[in-house]
Amino acid sequence: MAEPLLRVEGMTVEFEASGQSLTPVTDITFHMERGETVCLVGESGSGKSVTSKALMRLTDFAQGRIASGSVKLDGQELTTLPQSVLRAIRGKKIAMIFQEPMAAFDPVYTIGAQLTETILKHDKKTKQEARAHAVDLLRRVGFPEPELRLTQYPNELSGGMLQRAMIAMALACGPELLIADEPTTALDVTIQAQILRLLSDLQTEYGMSILLITHDLGIAAEMADRMIVMYAGRIVEVGTADRLFAQPRHPYTAGLLRSITTMDSDRNAPLYTIEGAPPSVSEFPSGCRFHPRCPLATDLCRSEVPRLSGADGHTAACWHTDVLLQEAALPAVPPGYASESPAAVSVSEVLAAAEHNESTVTGSEDKGRAEVLIDVRGLTKHYAVKGSFGRTKATIHAVDDVSFSIREGETFGLVGESGSGKSTLGRVLIQLERATAGQVFFQGEELTAMDDRRHREARRDMQMIFQDPYGSVNPRWTIGETIGEPFDVHERLSQPEKRRRVEELLQAVGLNPRWYDRYPHEFSGGQRQRIGIARAIALRPRFVLADEAVSALDVSVQAQIVNLMQELQQQLGLTYVFIAHGLNIVRHVSSRIGVMYLGNLVEVAPAEELFRHPAHPYTAGLLASIPVPDPSRKREFGSIQGEIPSPASPPSGCRFHTRCPAATARCREEAPRLTDIGTGHSVACHYPL
Amino acid sequence: MKAVTGFKPLWKADRRQRVRIGQLGAAQLFLGAAGLILAFIALCAVAPQWVTSYSPTKIDPTSLMQPPGRLHWLGTDYFGRDVYTLIVYGARDSLLLGLASVLVGGVAGAALGTLSGYIGGWVDALVMRFIEVLMTIPGILLALAIAAATGPSLTNVVLAIAASAVPRYARVMRSQILSVKHRHFVLASRSIGSTGLRIFFKHVLPNSFAPFLVMATIGIGTSILAGSGLSFLGLGVVKEIPDWGTVLAQGRGYLTVAWWICTFPGLAIALFVLAINIIGDYIRDVLDPRNGKG
Amino acid sequence: SGGKAELPASTAKQAAAGAKPVPGGELTYALATSPDTLDPAASGFAVSHRVFRNIFDSLVFQQTDGTYQPWLATSWTKSDDGKAYTFKLRQDVKFQDGTSFNAAAVKANFDHLGKVSGQARSLLGPVASSEVVDEFTIRVNLSKKFEPFLSGLSSAFFGISSPKALQEFGDQYGKHPVGTGPFKFVKWTENSEIVLEKSPDYNSPPPIAENKGASYLDKLTFKIVPEEATRIGSVQSGQVLAGETVPPQNIASLKSDPKFKVHQAITNGTAFSLYLNTRSETWKDLKARQAIQLAVDPDLIVKTLYLGAYPRAWASLTPGVLGYNASLENKVKPDVAKANQLLDELGWKKGADGIREKDGKKLTLRYLEPSPNREKRNDIAVIVQQQLKELGVSVVLNITKDTATPLKQGDYDLFGNSQVKADPDILTNLFRSDRSYDKGGTNWSSLNDPQIDKLLDEGSAESDPQKRKAIYEQIQQYLHDNAIIIPIYVFPYTVAQASKVEGLKFDLLGYPLFYDVSIRK
């Protein structure tokens, strides 16, 4: 057997920080063949990025080092090479693409300068040749006007464009190994599909190997020849994509696979979750690092580190693979895990205890009545972009003439590409901002006509969960203070009373009440999002707006939060508007879904209906862009082409006509109205599918 | 516990660990030294007679301009006063000058900057123009104007220095407020129905203080120096016991014959500024719960 | 310390003493402050005078012994009533702009006096008119007898300007001075330098000059260097050839260095003295003032601050001025016990903090002193503060740029001052009752004694030097007895120069004379 392109043997990476050493990655062994696509998957913090950076010895710049093991590229040992030699390999033999294209470019140089810089560094070319090469590269990755783009600065390109440019830069010197570290997480589903297709096209063309790092199993399924699953700094499973999806040999992989929401998962059952949170680097558990969260864990797991074993290139590091393979399914709820968080106390219990001061509770039995809670009529929000002397330079049509209603107790999902106006609609809906035109009725009362004071009152009933679990809590407040703030504002509670209520809330969202006095930075993302939720439900609102409330979280944590939200909804009779770009999750939680495009609501339908029979070409395109976590259903990425136009000058007629495969002259001229096409399904399209 | 995408800013990483670990690294050593210096200076300010046995005012023609030695560690000045003793006794006014002017200028500047940044709109425009106007007025003119209003005194020097520092504080505060006021936790507080005032005092203000604090720690040093600049121009206050800056200004003519007269007070200022900076950074870290615990 | 090896010290000395001055070269001279204007009649600053003397000649010359010699005036007569002076003028002198020097020119200068406000007006006193008698004869009429008239005439503040230039430049004449002196004005870069160059046809040297023709120096540049360290450093490093007001602490090392020479020329006029405000509520009491007189120890001040380089003063006038009362020397000795006793007698009792009190009022002395610290006078204030503290007097220092306001409002108990003038009549402006500050005078002590007024008037009118002397001695005695002023020191104008600069001289007032200066190659 020929020597593989890359062979990593027992690699351990250490970081040194003021005398303390951290080992985020331990004993990594894998290889990559030429022309092969290998996906590295795992939860956030599992060491994927560190692994990829260590391969290029980029960890050296972060006070890290490869403490042991070997990395051989083409038989050449990289771990002992001096930086000067390594520099000739970086960018030339191994190239890298990063997660956030916006942040990966130096903002003060043009795209062209940064491209040619790479070329000139590695290839003996004149400036002209380098430039010509750059133009060529940009054309390859699908830039319509490469010469023009060369002279532009990173901030002048969209995320999708930048990611293409990034790929062009990585390809500049014809690398043998391309490492792509979450290349599409920052992008829209539609763009993501475009980029992934580009990558696989280029791979065929250049015959290079790709190490694709992702936490989206859907992407892995679509792209990978082989997969590597990491957990807490160790590889737990390696195998071909097909076999790994078909028959995971490690409980963690199995759990991950189960916690994915797919288009066909059962909406009525709660999502499967791996309980607990991934451990932090400084306190990795002994033995098998997954054992605290593993339903199969035994004493052996706690004390001994399992080694990768298995046949036919499908290996797993688990003591109980055989048990896993025998059992049809894992136990639904794993037994108590050794984390500090309390065993999930039933929400209903906790809330029942706090019931006494609330008179009206709309239980789940009211769901059927389906009264209209919120009615939105012709809602419009324009932003004026101010020039000098207060002149309006441009008007951004963030939300344009949107009408729909939300029924009591339901979850209304909002989807659409980035910039389509979802958040704006949400903000105007709960009156965090004033609408430019249109009305919002809440329980029949017109919110848009209230004064500030009345608004603040009305806030009791309308709450919001923010996307960003880190930024949405005051870092200087203890979580108790944060969650208790609504009580300070609306109910003058005594200190002990407030504390009691907050502790109940903490319990309700699955946090330990003893953590009242802790600061946000001491919590994980998922835990912080629970804090946000606790704050949102503190005043027993009727309505909660969740704007990308789970987008920033890991899949497994996402599932925990979604379950929590749904449980709360049932207990408290909440009505949600759920904004997300993960379509699968929206489908799972929503009863009805609205699709937005460039400020317009283009389609509204019950969730199942929308997914099964999308009527708008845009909806159909969106759905087609979703990667399916099933390697057996690999398809062509048949997604929408191009990018969303600027909301400052939206296209005439149907705003989607510029990207619509079925657009006609009529679409260019006449804006379609949202019309009912039966079974609560409305669409704004002249030619619904 | 925290998920990290890409490399986190490194200095942050190591600072956090530095504080967490609490082991005796170079940083702790500096901190300790800074603490000692400040404690000593504070002692000088409160009870100078404990730290030296000489009189700061006794004029002694028999020991003029003696170089540093056993009797006079840092030498004597042109009045025959012990330089070390001068520094010790001068600490009080120097501290007063540094702290009071930062306090006055800082409070005024922070208030203006806060007003400007938080309210925005025409208030912002107005305040910022005023700040700019203030910046174009030369410090000496302000010093004179203020001195003229009430006669020359330490208070006036403090006011003058404070007045010319106002723009700096205002600008720092404003930009910080501007960046904090759009943070999500502010929006979150608004979304639960908090009033503007509440949001301001509970969320915006506490989170805007760090850069201001850094600025203020530097400001203490510059204020002492501004005092010496005024003395240089003859606008300072002549007191029985001069502050460090004044000694520096008055002793400069003796640099060639008695370098120690104005070098040691200068060193005293430098050490003080250094210590204040180290402590200032430390306080900033401690005030930030992200660094203080864990 | 040792001489240079290649040039034995003796040879150098020989060259200095024997050889004729070598013409040529440029003298750079560092001034401590900047002149305000180069229009002699418009200025009152000593520093301006130092520059004027080179551009302008005067009608008469006052010798260091106080007598007068002809200069631009060849001879003069005084009328019997002492109110008219007639001058015969030199006929061969030309201004630097080519204008002829004559009686009309002198008259133009007298007329110019009325348009500006400098020291010249007070120096010349009651000048009523001037008339051209013939082309080279001029008569000046005074409204009353004024003995210091010739002294005023000899001052460079009444250096004779070209009438053409006066006419031509009007308001701006101060930037374009033209005289008959040995140097003509080239340029003045404000705050930086004043450049003069040799006037080649110069033929009107003062009587004491050794040189008779054009100046030896081609160029004379005054650099304005306010910072002491820079000024002295520049002399030491050779960047200027000479610099004025060497601080006492630098004198010793410069003196011992053979590469440099230090001159100390006593400036005449009034000694630097502390003027006690006799109108002050607290200090109008003679005993109180005497206590101060006994408690302040000028010897200590002179020894500490000036390292003995400045002589201690005993009387209001400096020793070089006519009428100096030498009998006052060593008359006072510090006597704190007696001073304490005097204050006790007045009922000022020491309080807990060591400060005396009476009727709940603390015994304070408001010490007014202009800033910056010229001639270390602010340091004197600090010493006096310490000395008086022992007496139980709290001295409140008001050291400020703006002395005008407190002076005008009388908000001070003590004010330090010295003045430069060759004639004892200087005391009129200092002590005559009508010469209060707000009226343009300098009666810092707010003295209001008809007897003194009378003596001052007599002094200015008396033409017999012996009688004059007696009058001024009497006044000084009075000032001492009544503890009006406390004389501290006599200011020696100190110049450090490179040894190769030769022939630098000083006049009666301590002003440098550059005409005879030459630079050894």
Place this chain on the structure above:
Amino acid sequence: MTGTISTRLLTSLLVVIGSSVLVFIIMYVLPGDPVLQMLDGNSTTPEAIAALRHELGLDRPFYQQFFDYFLNLLQGDFGHSRINKDPVLPKILEHVPATLTLTLVSTFFSIVIGIGLGVLSAIHRNGVIDFIARFVGLFGISMPSFWTGILLLLVFSIQLGWFPAMGSEGWETLVLPGLALGLVGAGFIVRLVRNTMLEVLGEPFILTLRAKGLAERAVMYGHALRNSLIPALTMVGLTIGELLSGTVVIETVFSRQGIGRILADAIMAKDMPVVQGVVFFSAMIYVGVNLLVDLSYTFVDPRIRRSQ
């Protein structure tokens, strides 16, 4: 972009006018009698004093003086010095270049030293070099400029004779004062650049550059430094205002010409027209420099350029 510039110009004008008015009021309110100060015991008569007061227009009511002054200013007439009757405008124009060059040179030194040390300090974070660089920077802030000035003068001019101790003609005279003044600003810049540099070095794009195989030098100076310049530039813009009047000390130490000294002298002498003129000019310069700084951002940072 043009819109922004015109707005900036307009507000700048407002600032200049505002500062003129404020200075006028300050000068008016300042106690002290300019006439008495001018005569200062030159034994003139009360009549002469009154005449002078009248001549200077000081006997007129405030509003009249105020309007007269600004009406004249509108016609470009800055008036005459009260002390020596010099017309103010030429006087200022004569001195502005010296101050401006000094300011520029010292700014140059600030930037070179500040950025140099700041970068070194960031690159060698927590190392010996870092410590030294930071200490030098702090020392710059903690010693008054006259002290450093005199020290430089004693060493480089008097001992070594490398540079002249005084004067304002020729580049040689700019070195020492520029350095003395520049060290102060450098101290601030070191601190600033170090922080931003470290921040920038933590940015993801730095990793990209390294992943491309670029040499460290290119990463540090070509990319990280350029990205760290904006805060330093802002700082410079702000300190220039302070520098203009702050030059008086250094101008005095090095016997340089300059509006700093003119201003100080004029303020002490209550020479209102001169004070007004100088402040007017330095306000203009201040405003102009900050305009330039803002514009220069756009050269350093394209994000600002194109977004306007």
